[in-house]
Amino acid sequence: MIELSHISKSFGETLVLDDVSMVVAEGSVTALVGPSGGGKSTLLRCINLLEIPDSGTIRMGDALVTLHPGQKLRWDAIQSVRRQTGMVFQNFQLFPHRTALENVMEGLMTVLRWPREKAAAHGRELLAKVDMEHKADAWPATLSGGQQQRVAIARALAMSPRVLLCDEPTSALDPELAAEVVDVLGKLAREGTTMIIATHDLRLASSVSHDVLFLEAGKVMEAGPAERIFRTPEHERTRRFVSSIT
Numbered sequence: 001m002i003e004l005s006h007i008s009k010s011f012g013e014t015l016v017l018d019d020v021s022m023v024v025a026e027g028s029v030t031a032l033v034g035p036s037g038g039g040k041s042t043l044l045r046c047i048n049l050l051e052i053p054d055s056g057t058i059r060m061g062d063a064l065v066t067l068h069p070g071q072k073l074r075w076d077a078i079q080s081v082r083r084q085t086g087m088v089f090q091n092f093q094l095f096p097h098r099t100a101l102e103n104v105m106e107g108l109m110t111v112l113r114w115p116r117e118k119a120a121a122h123g124r125e126l127l128a129k130v131d132m133e134h135k136a137d138a139w140p141a142t143l144s145g146g147q148q149q150r151v152a153i154a155r156a157l158a159m160s161p162r163v164l165l166c167d168e169p170t171s172a173l174d175p176e177l178a179a180e181v182v183d184v185l186g187k188l189a190r191e192g193t194t195m196i197i198a199t200h201d202l203r204l205a206s207s208v209s210h211d212v213l214f215l216e217a218g219k220v221m222e223a224g225p226a227e228r229i230f231r232t233p234e235h236e237r238t239r240r241f242v243s244s245i246t
């Protein structure tokens, strides 16, 4: 289980996250939605401590990190959270000089110190999970955006994260290629992969997520089961937002 309590974050004078709390049950998928600039990416980056919140607490499994204004976090505290997360970015960010399989093997070999053979075998299993086994030896530049994103998802899964954090995973893709990525994320969701997905893609949010959190100007405007939020949003802002993207 992942629990964020009262997370706030400012950049200079600008309050970007304002007392955000959320709970993500193991095996569930939460979509972060809301207008651009609302704080979705910053929230994802706070969850894996790529950004350090100014205040609040983050509980991830056994790791508990409490932030106080002005306090410097210890590196081992940061690592105790970060190693439980995997990140998928809008622009894939594969290593260009490594094949698809080598991209997936990289962390297993350099971080976990697995021998090459074992890393390759597991890497192929992960590529199969995202329907990319047939492109194991391809260079990223020769793959479509949808294929690159699927390799990036396999790479993020390689470290067996407690939660997969996805920042606009389909936003750089044409609809057809986005659909491949939605299919893969849907399959992972059915297998019980815990995910938090920031997205503008209503099809992704509505087909894959169990819970939705609507963020605007750094505040949680509305949160709850996806079905309810998409069918009968309570707040006028959420209603307008949901109808504007359907």
Ligand code: ADP
Binding pocket: 011, 016, 034, 035, 036, 037, 038, 039, 040, 041, 042, 043, 198
């Ligand atoms: P979203 O992902 O919902 O579009 P972001 O989290 O990217 O929103 O941004 C929220 C706000 O924080 C925006 O006003 C953005 O300009 C600001 N912001 C994000 N990152 C930084 C940063 N590193 N420095 C200063 N401002 C930032």
Ligand code: MG
Binding pocket: 040, 041, 042, 167, 168, 198
């Ligand atoms: Mg963003």
